[in-house]
Amino acid sequence: MGREIERKFLLKGDAWRDLTEGVHYRQGYLNSARERTVRIRTISDKGFLTIKGITVGATRLEYEYEIPKDECNAMLDDLVEKPIIEKKRYKLDYMGFTWEIDEFFGENKGLIVAEVELESEDQKFEMPEWIGEEVTGDSRYFNSNLIHHPYSKW
């Protein structure tokens, strides 16, 4: 647990595509309320159900259960809040930091963002050449907002 400090960027060009393979994600929410989030997600050939509460002090209740992928897909098709999020996630190590690049499909097709996780807000790191404009504070890019206000509607 503990606090996540992440900075988020848009990308420049496609050079990063030669450096990594992507993994397919589909995800949606049975409840997107912050007090009791219930997420259904497939990652490649596995399925997961994840329950999260709000952060109280330094702790946040979080439980994750692996469940059959076909049941996840049935729930993503017929039960969760719409639209679902579909994306490919790529991981890349650069100068001691791990970057996660999310390429979205479906209602968010065309959107690609990269995130790096830091240990403090002012930690220094080297910027790969394919990193573009920073969008860390821009709430349009929050995962929860990409459901209710997808990129195709901006």
Next chain:
Amino acid sequence: MGREIERKFLLKGDAWRDLTEGVHYRQGYLNSARERTVRIRTISDKGFLTIKGITVGATRLEYEYEIPKDECNAMLDDLVEKPIIEKKRYKLDYMGFTWEIDEFFGENKGLIVAEVELESEDQKFEMPEWIGEEVTGDSRYFNSNLIHHPYSKW
């Protein structure tokens, strides 16, 4: 799956208590919306997470996963919609029919109801002597309403 036809009654006296042992249930909802119900429930020493959709035609999506009881109890204490339902359920066979008696605790303490499941709405059955007034159509006794309007507030 298919349609459940149940009739619900209040009870007269305590004679049924000598005939059966009860099993303890605690349950609550991470989402109580009919379109995507997410229920957390402990039954005796087991824990379950159950997801249900609405009925479309003759089918209703329903998935149940057994999960650790201590994780269920943590979610019932800190994550689910309040108040939770706490009850003891007793099963009794009488003249070819199974009766389920729910004795509630917590915010519904004092409420005891019995249900019998039938194959059709006009199916005949023998009434045990400890069965009282019928409350089948009374929405105050629906499980979902016992959360938002518990018996102690009637």
